[in-house]
Amino acid sequence: MGCRLPLQLASLGGPVGTPALAAAVSEAGGLGMIPNPSSAAAVEQLVEAARALTAQPIGVGFLIPFVVREAVVAAGAVAEVVEFFYGDPDPDLVRAAAAGGAVVGWQVGSIAEALAAERAGCGYVVVQGIEAGGHVRGTQPLDELLAQTTAGIGVPVVAAGGVGTAERAAALLAGGAAAIRVGTRFVAAEEADAHQTYTAMLIAASSGDTVLTEAFGVGWPNAPHRVLRSAVEAAERFEQPVVATLGDREIARFAPTTPIGEVRGEVAAMALYAGHSVDAVTRIQPAAEIVAELSQSF
Numbered sequence: 022m023g024c025r026l027p028l029q030l031a032s033l034g035g036p037v038g039t040p041a042l043a044a045a046v047s048e049a050g051g052l053g054m055i056p057n058p059s060s061a062a063a064v065e066q067l068v069e070a071a072r073a074l075t076a077q078p079i080g081v082g083f084l085i086p087f088v089v090r091e092a093v094v095a096a097g098a099v100a101e102v103v104e105f106f107y108g109d110p111d112p113d114l115v116r117a118a119a120a121g122g123a124v125v126g127w128q129v130g131s132i133a134e135a136l137a138a139e140r141a142g143c144g145y146v147v148v149q150g151i152e153a154g155g156h157v158r159g160t161q162p163l164d165e166l167l168a169q170t171t172a173g174i175g176v177p178v179v180a181a182g183g184v185g186t187a188e189r190a191a192a193l194l195a196g197g198a199a200a201i202r203v204g205t206r207f208v209a210a211e212e213a214d215a216h217q218t219y220t221a222m223l224i225a226a227s228s229g230d231t232v233l234t235e236a237f238g239v240g241w242p243n244a245p246h247r248v249l250r251s252a253v254e255a256a257e258r259f260e261q262p263v264v265a266t267l268g269d270r271e272i273a274r275f276a277p278t279t280p281i282g283e284v285r286g287e288v289a290a291m292a293l294y295a296g297h298s299v300d301a302v303t304r305i306q307p308a309a310e311i312v313a314e315l316s317q318s319f
């Protein structure tokens with residue numbers, strides 16, 4: 022990828038992942054990711070905003086249920102990396118992104134899906150363990166899936182899900198991962214755009230407070246995700262159809278929308294995504310400090 026450290030910022034929807042966060046991670050030696058742009062103009066604007074802050078490589082992530090092809094083509098032309106998640110690997114989308122020169126990856130939840138991503142032409146895969154925060158594609162613990170995948174495919178394998186400490190990161194690299202991918206820890210980065218109530222709840226929580234559920238499924242049904250259990254309970258208690266607003270947009274109770282800073286309403290009853298790595302979220306920190314902490318033993 023051209024970055025100094027084998028560490029990737031996860032694409033963080035909401036968007037909790039800002040261009041400033043992506044740039045800070047890239048500038049610190051990792052690979053920063055920009056989440057889910059829905060038009061070519063959005064891709065160009067967001068990547069340009071990150072490029073204003075760093076000359077290091079930048080990636081763009083897309084969620085398959087919401088992907089817009091023209092945005093993928095644009096990302097392939099302006100970013101070093103384009104990545105997809107939450108859908109069967111699609112050779113046409115991989116070609117569309119690779120045509121612009123980007124390295125293309127797919128985040129997967131099983132060895133079968135990893136093999137399909139390799140066949141579709143991906144240059145790397147991210148294997149996501151069941152410990153992960155956000156939407157969870159697979160059903161296996163990360164170590165098991167990593168071992169199966171490194172033995173079974175030829176492209177580099179990035180390990181994601183529950184990675185919160187330097188010790189865990191080093192163990193995964195020793196276990197064959199080409200890099201690690203980190204989400205929840207960066208939600209509490211200074212440069213991220215998470216609502217302060219969400220960040221405070223992550224700081225207070227531990228891995229036992231997370232749950233894998235399909236509860237926040239309005240508009241994205243049958244899609245398991247790991248959140249704070251308290252968020253599901255609060256949403257169950259909250260009886261109004263609209264839980265919060267973002268400008269003039271209403272956010273439905275049980276929508277998968279995660280609260281960014283501008284959200285107003287019952288934030289504690291929204292989708293508060295958190296991985297087992299939440300154990301290591303203890304304060305708000307600059308992203309560069311999180312990168313330095315995680316990569317201590319590389």
Ligand SMILES: Cc1cc2nc3c(=O)[nH]c(=O)nc-3n(C[C@H](O)[C@H](O)[C@H](O)COP(=O)(O)O)c2cc1C
Nearest residue numbers: 031033034106153154155182183204205294296298
């Ligand atoms: C707040 C949040 C939002 C996420 N949004 C996305 C997304 O839009 N696209 C994506 O590929 N993965 C998304 N993920 C999942 C990550 O890619 C990754 O698998 C996960 O964060 C790894 O586990 P960890 O949170 O324990 O580090 C999200 C995760 C979190 C915590």
